[in-house]
Amino acid sequence: MSFWEYVRNRQELLWFETYQHASMVLQCLVLATAIGLIIAIITYRSKTASAVATGIASVLFTIPSFALFGLLIPVFGLGVTPSVIALVLYSLLPIVRNAVVGMSNVDPSLVDAARGMGMSRLRVLFKIELPLAWPVILTGIRVSAQLVMGVAAIAAYVSGPGLGDQIFSGLARLGGANAVNSALAGTVGIIILALIFDGFFVLIGRFTTSRGIRG
Amino acid sequence: MADDITTGTTQAAAAADDSGLHNATHGVEIQLRNLTKKYPGQSRAAVSDVTMTIPAGEIVALVGPSGCGKTTTMKLINRLIEPTSGEILIGGEDARKQPADQLRRHVGYVIQQGGLFPHMTIAENVALVPKMLKWAKPRITERVDEMLELVGLDPAQFRDRYPRQLSGGQQQRVGVARALAADPPVLLMDEPFGAVDPITRGRLQDELLHLQEELHKTIVFVTHDFDEAVKLGDRIAVLAEGSKIVQYAEPAEILARPTNDFVRGFIGTGGAMKLLHVTRIADVELGAGVTAQTGDDASTVHTRLSEADEPWAVVLDANSRPVQWATVEDLAGKQGPVSDYGTPITTTISGRADLQAGLEALLGSDTDFVPVTRRRRYIGLVSLNTVQGAIQQLREQAKQHASVAAGEDGA
Ligand SMILES: Nc1ncnc2c1ncn2[C@@H]1O[C@H](COP(=O)(O)OP(=O)(O)OP(=O)(O)O)[C@@H](O)[C@H]1O
Ligand SMILES: [Mg+2]
Numbered sequence: 234m235s236f237w238e239y240v241r242n243r244q245e246l247l248w249f250e251t252y253q254h255a256s257m258v259l260q261c262l263v264l265a266t267a268i269g270l271i272i273a274i275i276t277y278r279s280k281t282a283s284a285v286a287t288g289i290a291s292v293l294f295t296i297p298s299f300a301l302f303g304l305l306i307p308v309f310g311l312g313v314t315p316s317v318i319a320l321v322l323y324s325l326l327p328i329v330r331n332a333v334v335g336m337s338n339v340d341p342s343l344v345d346a347a348r349g350m351g352m353s354r355l356r357v358l359f360k361i362e363l364p365l366a367w368p369v370i371l372t373g374i375r376v377s378a379q380l381v382m383g384v385a386a387i388a389a390y391v392s393g394p395g396l397g398d399q400i401f402s403g404l405a406r407l408g409g410a411n412a413v414n415s416a417l418a419g420t421v422g423i424i425i426l427a428l429i430f431d432g433f434f435v436l437i438g439r440f441t442t443s444r445g446i447r448g
Numbered sequence: 449m450a451d452d453i454t455t456g457t458t459q460a461a462a463a464a465d466d467s468g469l470h471n472a473t474h475g476v477e478i479q480l481r482n483l484t485k486k487y488p489g490q491s492r493a494a495v496s497d498v499t500m501t502i503p504a505g506e507i508v509a510l511v512g513p514s515g516c517g518k519t520t521t522m523k524l525i526n527r528l529i530e531p532t533s534g535e536i537l538i539g540g541e542d543a544r545k546q547p548a549d550q551l552r553r554h555v556g557y558v559i560q561q562g563g564l565f566p567h568m569t570i571a572e573n574v575a576l577v578p579k580m581l582k583w584a585k586p587r588i589t590e591r592v593d594e595m596l597e598l599v600g601l602d603p604a605q606f607r608d609r610y611p612r613q614l615s616g617g618q619q620q621r622v623g624v625a626r627a628l629a630a631d632p633p634v635l636l637m638d639e640p641f642g643a644v645d646p647i648t649r650g651r652l653q654d655e656l657l658h659l660q661e662e663l664h665k666t667i668v669f670v671t672h673d674f675d676e677a678v679k680l681g682d683r684i685a686v687l688a689e690g691s692k693i694v695q696y697a698e699p700a701e702i703l704a705r706p707t708n709d710f711v712r713g714f715i716g717t718g719g720a721m722k723l724l725h726v727t728r729i730a731d732v733e734l735g736a737g738v739t740a741q742t743g744d745d746a747s748t749v750h751t752r753l754s755e756a757d758e759p760w761a762v763v764l765d766a767n768s769r770p771v772q773w774a775t776v777e778d779l780a781g782k783q784g785p786v787s788d789y790g791t792p793i794t795t796t797i798s799g800r801a802d803l804q805a806g807l808e809a810l811l812g813s814d815t816d817f818v819p820v821t822r823r824r825r826y827i828g829l830v831s832l833n834t835v836q837g838a839i840q841q842l843r844e845q846a847k848q849h850a851s852v853a854a855g856e857d858g859a
Contacts, residue, residue: 342560342561343563343565345528345563346565348528348552349523349552349636350626351548351549351550351552351580352576353549365565365566365567445567445569446566446610
């Protein structure tokens with residue numbers, strides 16, 4: 234069976250798994266962005282605190298994905314939960330790091346100017362610091378998206394949802410019928426998704442970054 | 449209190465009560481009392497026991513070497529930094545008795561390079577404080593345009609631009625417009641024109657003086673540039689390390705009688721020339737000269753000149769404008785209107801100009817005297833003698849001032 238025949242035969246399953254993959258990645262990113270931003274907002278004013286936060290995120294980042302999934306099984310079992318947790322943990326580092334860097338790179342004289350005209354701390358954060366750091370933060374999210382897209386494939390190892398299933402079952406049956414087609418379908422699907430996500434982020438960047446600071 | 453400003457128009461609010469910080473639009477007095485700020489972990493105080501009164505509606509220039517505590521002093525006034533000890537009264541109210549954010553909305557703050565927010569349009573930048581004070585939308589829109597016009601930027605052209613699409617000088621203007629938008633009685637300007645070229649800087653300084661003529665804000669202006677301080681300041685405070693006030697006086701007095709070498713060092717060379725810069729021609733004793741009307745008879749004028757022992761007369765037209773010189777020789781033995789014999793006056797100078805401009809006019813003219821006008825009417829003559837006399841007079845005045853003031857600000 235050719236690759237195209239394989240894809241046509243399993244159209245429905247592939248669509249479903251692609252959808253699951255995209256949906257999982259998207260939800261994990263939203264979650265990671267929320268958590269990452271909160272961590273960054275709490276820590277960016279203090280050099281020590283932000284270094285600790287980035288440090289922890291880096292350590293998590295260096296754990297090989299298989300090992301991390303493996304470590305999560307005894308605690309959370311199989312399925313969606315361990316997959317989401319692992320993906321969120323992985324995507325934290327680029328988001329936290331970029332958010333901290335972005336916000337601490339905001340010109341202190343601008344913060345002075347903002348405070349000097351009577352803006353509260355919170356208003357300065359939401360009106361000045363976050364908008365100015367936004368392009369850098371968004372880049373962090375974008376990097377995370379690419380990263381998580383690949384790691385999400387490994388979620389199949391803990392019976393997580395998504396295109397990883399195609400790859401794993403293909404690899405498991407290596408030499409057997411359609412083994413290569415299956416692995417290939419998963420891989421190509423992930424690559425296409427990654428490209429779509431990236432384009433999506435470019436668009437978000439266009440629409441959410443002020444023209445005054447767009448590169 | 450702040451609500452008064454949000455409901456009525458600015459004028460109405462100003463009329464209601466002109467004393468408190470929140471209601472005033474004209475300047476209010478600022479008093480620093482034994483103000484001290486020590487940053488944590490530093491052995492010396494950045495601002496050390498400073499006591500100073502900044503009179504309502506005046507521009508006070510703070511000059512001093514880098515790191516002497518000028519910026520810290522400013523930030524103490526709008527409470528970006530809390531003092532270690534001492535107090536600040538703005539418009540007679542203790543600055544620390546009200547929430548810092550509320551206070552700051554009534555104290556304009558302009559920093560170097562304007563401090564504009566790059567992600568907001570010019571209009572959004574200018575509208576920030578009025579928005580926080582919850583002005584009505586239409587009023588804010590109107591105010592933004594008004595402020596842009598005030599600082600010489602065409603609203604239609606600049607309103608929707610972003611800061612990076614403006615030159616340094618234009619950004620600086622927007623910075624001033626933004627600080628003035630909510631009509632605060634007090635304006636703090638920290639080296640606002642430090643980053644622009646000298647020509648633009650000169651123009652911005654002129655504009656600020658022009659604005660101040662109308663607005664009468666209390667302005668604290670930090671600068672490194674003594675000439676800028678002389679030009680803008682109604683008073684100058686020369687500061688040494690720890691914001692210690694070495695001399696606090698009007699520019700003419702500092703120039704004429706610097707208290708010590710530290711101040712002399714700041715004035716730099718050409719102190720006398722700078723003195724010329726701070727004195728208006730109309731304020732010094734001018735030569736009267738002999739004047740004549742265009743229709744006067746030549747022989748009568750000749751007689752008057754001989755009696756007064758003057759070599760020539762200034763001929764004025766019906767509106768008292770100086771139009772001609774008529775010399776004794778020209779008029780000797782002549783009859784008929786004096787204007788038939790005079791030579792046209794080519795150079796006159798406004799009494800509003802400073803002595804330095806007067807001196808330049810003298811050097812550029814081929815006569816030893818230049819007629820001085822006020823609203824184009826003749827008020828007298830300036831000569832090298834007048835300038836010299838004026839300098840002497842300024843020195844004398846400064847001496848008297850100093851001996852009177854010696855008791856009160858010997859800081
Ligand atoms: N946030 C801070 N923490 C610790 N020390 C500070 C801080 N800000 C200023 N200083 C110190 O306080 C002193 C006064 O600083 P300040 O910025 O007020 O000087 P300045 O007169 O404005 O100087 P410049 O003309 O260079 O702007 C300096 O010695 C400076 O190092
Ligand atoms: Mg400074």
